[in-house]
Amino acid sequence: MPVPAPVAAAPAPCGVPAFDPLRVRGGGHRLRRALLRRRRAVAAGLAVTAAALAASGAGGPGAAAGAQERAEAAARAAADAQPDVEKVRLVTAPVRIADVETVRLLRPGDRVDVIAAAPSPGGGESDARVLATGVLVESIPRALESAAEGGALVLLTVTRGVATELAGASTNSRLALTLC
Structure with a gap:
């Protein structure tokens, strides 16, 4: 009869060694970034105020006439220097391009020029004009197989202005693209 193998006893439990607490680095960068943004905004405000005061000539009993008009002009100039969101409002415009094979070459993120070719009434050469330059291709819908004719x-x-021009030109012209 075989003799059973001796069973080893489990090791004695031991305590967890003492160690220093963990310190996570890089957590304060959000606070620093927020403070830096606030400092920049305050600095920009002070710069605009200083420019307005310097342009107005205010500062003493000998202030020049027309100081109010100069201050308003300086404030308008400072406001024009800031990018106006309403002026540069971007929209997504669907555009039907005549050449399907050209569209197959495009990928989202490409830059293209849009050209309108209006057919001439006599059947001769068409007038071509550039409608938009360096516009961004946002996406290409996947219905290219059925789009060969139109x-x-x-x-x-x-x-917005270019989108309006593209919509108007697409009603009476064939649109084409060139890759930038």
């Missing part, structure tokens, strides 16, 4: 749809990121 062209292919491309979504472009443009300003």
Whole structure:
């Protein structure tokens, strides 16, 4: 009869050694970034105020006439220097391009020029004009196989004014793209 193998006893429990607490680095960068942004905003406000005061000539009993007009002009100039969100409002414009094979070459993020070719009434050469330069291709819908006759749809990121011009030109012109 075989003799059973001796069973080893489990090791004695031991305590957890003492160690220093963990310190996570890099957590304060958010606070520093927020303070830096606030400092920049305050500095920009002070710079605009200083420019307005310098342009107004205010500062003593000998202030020049027309100081109020100069201060208002300086404030308008400072406001014009800041990018106006309403002026540069971008929209996504769907544009139907006549050449489907050109659209197959595009990828989202590409920059293109949009050209309108209006057919001439006599059947001669058409007038071509550039409608938009360096616009961003946002996406290309996947219905390219069925779009051979009417062209292919491309979504472009443009300003509101350019979007209006593209919509108007697409009613009576064939639109084409060139890659930038």
